[in-house]
Amino acid sequence: MLELRGVRYRYPGFERRVLDGVDLTVGDGEIVGxxxxxxxxxxxxxxxxxxxxxxxxxxxLEGNVLLDGRPLRGRRPWELASSIGLVLSNPEAQRTRxxxxxxxxxxxxxMNLGLPVAETVDRVRRVLEALGIxxxxxxxxxxxxxxxxxxxxxxxxxxxxxxxxxxxxxVAELDPEGRRLVIDALRRLAADGTGLLIxxxxxxxxxELCTRVVAIExxxxxxxxxxxxxxxxxxxxxxxxxGSIAIRCSxxxxxxxxxxxxLDGVDLTxxxxxxxxxxxxxxxxxxxxVRHWNGLLRPTAGEVEVVGRSTSGRRxxxxxxxxxxTFQDPNDQLFARTCRDEVxxxxxxxxxxxxxxxxxxxxxxxxxxxxxxxxTSPFDLGPSRxxxxxxxxxxxxxxxxxxxxxxxxxxxxxxxxxVGQIVERVAGEGRTVVAVSxxxxxxxxxxxxxxxxExxxxxADGPTGSFAVP
Amino acid sequence: xxxxxxxxxxVVPGLMLAGVAARALRGALLVILPxxxxxxxxxxxxxxxxxxxxxxxxxxxxxxxLDFALRIDFxxxxxxxxxxxxxxxxxxxxxxxxxxxxxxSRRLAFAAAATLDAIPAMAERAxxxxxxxxxxxxxxxxxVGARLRGVVPLVGPAVLGTLHDVETRSLALEARAFDxxxxxxxxxxxxxxxxxxxxxxxxxxxxxGFVALAALGVLPPLP
Numbered sequence: 072m073l074e075l076r077g078v079r080y081r082y083p084g085f086e087r088r089v090l091d092g093v094d095l096t097v098g099d100g101e102i103v104g105x106x107x108x109x110x111x112x113x114x115x116x117x118x119x120x121x122x123x124x125x126x127x128x129x130x131x132l133e134g135n136v137l138l139d140g141r142p143l144r145g146r147r148p149w150e151l152a153s154s155i156g157l158v159l160s161n162p163e164a165q166r167t168r169x170x171x172x173x174x175x176x177x178x179x180x181x182m183n184l185g186l187p188v189a190e191t192v193d194r195v196r197r198v199l200e201a202l203g204i205x206x207x208x209x210x211x212x213x214x215x216x217x218x219x220x221x222x223x224x225x226x227x228x229x230x231x232x233x234x235x236x237x238x239x240x241x242v243a244e245l246d247p248e249g250r251r252l253v254i255d256a257l258r259r260l261a262a263d264g265t266g267l268l269i270x271x272x273x274x275x276x277x278x279e280l281c282t283r284v285v286a287i288e289x290x291x292x293x294x295x296x297x298x299x300x301x302x303x304x305x306x307x308x309x310x311x312x313x314g315s316i317a318i319r320c321s322x323x324x325x326x327x328x329x330x331x332x333x334l335d336g337v338d339l340t341x342x343x344x345x346x347x348x349x350x351x352x353x354x355x356x357x358x359x360x361v362r363h364w365n366g367l368l369r370p371t372a373g374e375v376e377v378v379g380r381s382t383s384g385r386r387x388x389x390x391x392x393x394x395x396x397t398f399q400d401p402n403d404q405l406f407a408r409t410c411r412d413e414v415x416x417x418x419x420x421x422x423x424x425x426x427x428x429x430x431x432x433x434x435x436x437x438x439x440x441x442x443x444x445x446x447t448s449p450f451d452l453g454p455s456r457x458x459x460x461x462x463x464x465x466x467x468x469x470x471x472x473x474x475x476x477x478x479x480x481x482x483x484x485x486x487x488x489x490v491g492q493i494v495e496r497v498a499g500e501g502r503t504v505v506a507v508s509x510x511x512x513x514x515x516x517x518x519x520x521x522x523x524x525e526x527x528x529x530x531a532d533g534p535t536g537s538f539a540v541p
Numbered sequence: 542x543x544x545x546x547x548x549x550x551x552v553v554p555g556l557m558l559a560g561v562a563a564r565a566l567r568g569a570l571l572v573i574l575p576x577x578x579x580x581x582x583x584x585x586x587x588x589x590x591x592x593x594x595x596x597x598x599x600x601x602x603x604x605x606x607l608d609f610a611l612r613i614d615f616x617x618x619x620x621x622x623x624x625x626x627x628x629x630x631x632x633x634x635x636x637x638x639x640x641x642x643x644x645x646s647r648r649l650a651f652a653a654a655a656t657l658d659a660i661p662a663m664a665e666r667a668x669x670x671x672x673x674x675x676x677x678x679x680x681x682x683x684x685v686g687a688r689l690r691g692v693v694p695l696v697g698p699a700v701l702g703t704l705h706d707v708e709t710r711s712l713a714l715e716a717r718a719f720d721x722x723x724x725x726x727x728x729x730x731x732x733x734x735x736x737x738x739x740x741x742x743x744x745x746x747x748x749x750g751f752v753a754l755a756a757l758g759v760l761p762p763l764p
Binding site for chain 1: 695726
């Protein structure tokens with residue numbers, strides 16, 4: 072049993088307590104969901120519950136965290152590793168970077184526990200099969216999609232078979248199939264007596280998986296019921312039949328330099344003012360497809376046209392005037408000293424100056440609710456606000472085509488709703504919005520057309536609701 | 542200079558044999574360029590000498606200063622090339638496993654691997670940030686000027702981002718018991734051929750011989 076009693080915690084160098092009197096128990100075999108708005112303390116609670124804070128990162132802890140009746144305080148991280156596992160919300164940063172294959176990556180933890188080789192191999196094989204990623208066994212962990220990396224991060228912890236497990240947004244980057252496999256694996260663990268604490272925004276996951284849900288507000292645990300969470304909804308979805316052509320792909324194919332195939336004969340037309348979702352399994356080629364539209368990737372076969380002109384021979388900087396693209400990981404996209412500078416960067420590059428630039432920046436920040444953070448460093452924002460800032464930085468460029476790669480990942484309900492409103496507003500101005508997304512709720516309430524990719528090919532294309540969003 | 546020449550004569554064939562000469566030279570030049578230029582300026586104009594090449598305001602550029610600068614910069618280049626050769630031919634994975642099976646602590650082995658991986662990690666991060674900047678209209682294609690404009694805004698975020706990743710990664714590794722006591726049962730061992738072992742012993746013998754010749758006065762004294 073994992074118990075937190077009167078836990079207060081502050082990070083080193085900070086006055087404010089992020090946790091301010093947390094009482095929480097996770098019994099053996101219980102699956103407790105932890106929800107709450109971003110910044111309320113969910114991730115910090117995960118770190119404290121797993122003994123990482125203050126154990127590894129320092130800070131000041133008051134109260135007690137008990138694991139099977141024994142305090143975590145004073146126990147070294149490796150002592151806890153076989154008792155309590157922690158899956159962080161950033162799977163890429165959890166990679167060891169020394170493993171040549173997925174198999175070695177997942178085997179890292181069991182090897183560290185000193186297990187015999189045969190048992191390590193057995194555990195790794197079982198967990199890879201359970202999560203449906205045994206096909207990745209020989210792949211380089213550094214060359215996986217975001218979702219595949221997340222599954223590998225989860226597998227890496229599950230292979231250590233801890234008796235207690237803490238997961239911070241474990242399915243944020245997963246397609247529905249990956250999600251289903253993770254849910255099934257976690258259920259089996261709980262059935263075997265493992266206690267699980269899962270920090271998550273996803274209402275469906277919480278209602279489907281958890282035996283109990285609590286919320287955190289201002290560093291304290293408060294009761295929560297799943298039904299009480301507000302639903303993200305936007306207005307009626309705009310549909311477009313006959314606008315001018317914004318994007319056309321003809322026989323588009325792409326293979327990465329290491330030989331990994333990504334796209335295979337994609338034929339696609341998207342019209343101005345359309346709102347389109349690109350969906351599909353992790354690794355199906357979604358991100359590769361949209362990166363062709365602004366020239367970050369160049370076709371190895373076929374052709375791409377943007378606003379009536381081929382992208383061939385045109386610089387990325389020139390294509391950026393037509394296509395604004397946010398990245399899946401906002402950490403890859405932010406580099407300026409302040410949020411204002413960050414949002415101004417793209418707008419300035421596409422030609423805004425003086426008052427027009429100020430207006431574009433103010434509009435972008437206001438759209439994502441960060442107007443009061445204009446002078447803040449992007450690196451001082453939480454992950455969800457960084458994602459919103461990345462969206463603002465593209466909105467301020469006022470491009471005719473806006474492409475958002477997983478725009479709702481990790482957002483709370485309020486932020487989720489805001490992204491829906493942004494899509495509605497941008498499309499209302501006659502601009503095209505394309506979102507790469509696994510978020511079925513967002514797709515069904517905010518986007519009119521869904522395109523589904525499988526192994527680099529379009530396998531379905533139609534109005535939202537005409538087929539299941541994978 | 543002789544020392545550096547002899548070492549260079551060992552490193553350059555190694556780079557060519559490994560097929561990484563161009564990449565290593567590019568990397569080594571990038572690393573030593575700032576310090577190399579500083580050394581050259583300070584030495585040429587700051588070092589006293591009887592042969593004045595030209596005068597710039599109150600400063601005399603001396604032949605002795607130029608000679609000193611060339612020697613130092615050449616040594617730096619050889620050092621950087623040797624490190625580049627090591628980084629280009631040694632995978633962090635092999636380094637960790639090999640150090641570990643030779644009894645080095647896991648923590649130390651990982652620190653060595655992280656050092657080896659630092660430049661590629663920073664390069665990956667820089668490439669991601671540069672892609673984001675290009676996607677927002679920064680023109681880094683074409684002229685040298687355009688390429689240089691893209692480098693300046695990269696440095697801070699690339700370094701900070703990499704440090705942040707290292708912090709998160711160390712938490713994740715600790716959560717996977719990487720610094721636990723006891724011996725790990727390794728799944729594989731790096732290939733170590735007879736020729737590699739012979740090469741290593743020759744290098745050790747070369748170092749010993751080199752120091753001995755320098756001590757005996759056959760070669761110039763070591764710096």
